[in-house]
Amino acid sequence: MYRKQYRSPLGMITLNADGENLTAVCFEDGKDYGRYIQDGEERDLPIFDEAIQWLDQYFQGKDPGPIPRYKRNDMTPFRQEVIDELLKIPYGQTVTYRDLAKAICAKRGWKRMSAQAVGGAVGWNPICIMIPCHRVVGSNGSLIGYGGGIHNKLKLLALEGVDTSSYTIPKKGTAL
Template identity: 55%
Template sequence: MNYKTVYASPLGTIILRSDGTYLTGLWFKGSRDSAKHTGVFAEEDLPIFAQTREWLDQYFRGREPEGTVPYRMEGLTPFRRQVMEILERIPYGEVTTYQAIAQEIARQRGIEKMSAQAVGGAVGWNPICILVPCHRVVGTNGSLTGYGGGMANKCRLLELEGHDLRRFTIPKEEHGR
C-alpha cells in the first residue's frame, strides 16, 4: 500500500509518499517531479511522515537537520545508485557539479571518463528531493540547470543554505522567480 500526505513549506506544498515504513517520495506539488509519482495513495498520517515533517521544519528554519529520515528508492539501477550515494554525501551548504560527480563515478569504476549528461539524467530521476539534495548540483560554469522541483525552488533552497546566488548563472526565463 502506498500512502501520501502534504507538508506546507515556505516554498509551497510538498507531497510526501511512503510505503508505510519508509519515505519513498518527496516532491513539490505541481512541479515537473509530480509526473514521477503516479498511482493510488491512501491519505494517512504515519510516523514516517511525522519524522519527515520534523526534519523539514528544521531545514526550513535554515538549520542543518539533525539525523536522517529512513527512505527507500525503488527502481535504482546500479548507475543511479552510485549517483544517489554521491548526492547523499554533498554537505549542507555546499554544491558540487555534474562533472565532478561524473569524474568520481569514473574513478570508482576505474574508467577514464563518465558523461556529465548521464549524471544529469540520474540526478533528475531522484524521487526524494531536498533529503537527497539534488538541488546542490550545478553546472561546471556555475549555471543553475535542471531541477524537477522548479528553478525558483532550487534558487530558494540554495539561498536557504547560505549561498549568494550572484555566483551562479540563472537561466533567463527563471530570473522572474
C-alpha cells in the same frame, strides 16, 4: 501507498510512503510531481513524522542530518551510486555534474564519464530536498536541472547560505 501534505515556506510538498519508507517527496508545483507522486490514503505514519521533523529543521535554516528511510523499487546500481554521491554533498555547498562524474569515475577506475549520464540519474531523484539534487549546478554556473523548479532550487540554495549571485538561470530549455 500513503501520502501526506507538508506546507513549506516555498509551497506545498507531497510525501509518499509505502508505510515504512518514503518513496517520493515533491513540490506540488514542480515538474516531477506527476512523475513520482502516487495517489494514496492520507494517513499519519511514523515515517511521515520523521520526514516532517527533518523538513521543519531544514526550513529553519539548520542542517537536519541524515535523511529518513527511503526506498525505490526502480533503483539501478548506477542511480544508487549517484544518490550515494548526492548524499555526500555537505549542507550549504554545491558541486557540478562534472564533479559527480569524476567522483564516480575515481571509484570505478575509469578515465571519464559523461556528465550528462550523471545528470540523467540526478534528474531521476524522487526524494527532493532530502537527497540534495538541488546542490548540483552546471560547470558554467548555470542552475540547470531541478524537477522542483529553478525558482525553488535558487531559494533552497539561498536558505542553506550559498552565495547564489554568481549562478545564472537558463532563459529557455527543460531546466525551467
